[in-house]
């Protein structure tokens with residue numbers, strides 16, 4: 001979310017010894033390559049460290065390191081940054097580190113070159129073997145309303161009930177599932193302390209209005225046409241509003257019968273039936289800066305990270321809470337009586353894939369999603385150039401009601417599908433190539 005010039009100018013101005021880049025979602029992978037290229041162009045020599053949820057040692061070796069002649073190292077964990085930087089600022093240790101790092105990266109590149117070729121079905125074959133539904137008999141529920149609903153200042157105490165605590169411990173690098181983690185011999189005590197601190201903070205967040213939650217969701221008449229989902233104007237059901245281009249699986253795993261695309265879950269045009277697509281965007285990060293500034297002034301990193309991690313939990317919980325409401329609006333959720341554990345285990349009908357998740361790994365349809373939801377106006381969420389949402393504690397995606405819808409992964413696609421997808425998305429091939437780089441064959 002920070003432009004390359006700002007990072008590099010600041011590093012020069014402050015006389016930084018090392019630059020670290022952190023990437024949460026795939027578009028930042030490409031941006032890291034651009035930063036490495038710019039460092040080379042400027043003749044810089046300081047080491048570059050790479051980290052974050054979507055990065056890997058392999059990606060760093062294959063894509064980033066070749067763009068810069070000096071040290072580029074991947075760190076899987078922030079705590080690794082300490083010994084790595086220690087080695088890098090000591091001339092002797094640095095040489096040793098560099099040698100070892102280069103050898104490992106060369107090995108990763110060699111392995112990448114020789115990597116086992118996965119068997120991919122042709123795009124046409126994959127479409128022929130799509131997930132099939134008997135569209136004559138399948139239940140297609142009609143939502144209670146179509147168009148948008150805006151949730152202004154949604155009560156945080158209600159959202160709190162839907163929190164899934166397990167990923168919270170992951171943020172703090174503690175392994176284990178809630179609540180079993182409290183009995184763990186190694187991390188149990190620490191986990192309990194963090195949990196208590198988080199809940200004490202949540203009490204204050206709610207009582208003192210530290211955060212504001214906003215959301216928007218809705219339903220639209222929809223049909224599919226091959227791998228596109230067509231969304232119609234709720235007021236004029238034959239007027240096409242927009243199309244969401246979807247990607248289809250092509251990697252043929254042993255025993256695999258079908259290749260899925262999210263478009264398979266929406267009634268095709270030639271079925272003669274009208275279906276519905278739902279969409280949502282939620283945030284719980286509005287106004288967070290005020291408190292974060294306060295913690296920064298007090299040099300209180302612990303409270304600062306705690307607040308961000310609690311706000312992230314609330315964002316996910318808001319998405320869960322709103323999905324439950326959407327199932328009620330859709331009708332089939334009205335008799336649902338699920339505990340929070342059952343909700344976390346997704347024991348309900350329907351799914352809510354988010355752009356960037358494995359079933360729809362391209363982030364670019366977020367532009368259309370935001371237009372459909374008018375998310376900027378209605379929920380005060382903006383999209384950065386690299387398609388991250390701001391505030392950071394935000395989630396957006398689609399709702400599907402198909403009784404057999406489930407999550408799946410589109411891990412690799414062929415050139416053929418890339419070309420088709422680029423055309424359907426109104427992108428040049430080069431642009432589509434850039435956004436889809438992580439899943440190209």
Ligand code: B12
Nearest residue numbers: 020022025026051052053075078354356388389392395396
């Ligand atoms: C928590 C989380 C969220 C939270 C918080 C996000 C945020 N603001 O930070 C919420 C619920 C808001 C969220 C939303 C989304 N998420 Co999310 N999320 C996660 C999750 C579960 C954990 C990430 C995390 O915080 N881990 C804990 C932190 C501490 O770990 P970390 O980021 O890896 O960082 C550690 C190391 O990598 C390292 N490190 C990191 N940076 C650096 C830098 C340097 C220099 C060094 C040395 C080390 C280092 O140190 C850290 C501590 O050890 C991951 C899945 C996963 N298991 O990783 C998905 C994940 C990152 N999300 C994903 C996606 C797609 C999204 C959304 C786009 C979905 C959507 N459409 O709504 C949005 C994007 C949000 C936005 N603002 O744009 C994808 C990204 C994949 C992709 N293809 O891009 C992931 C990988 C899930 C998946 N498997 O699909 N997400």
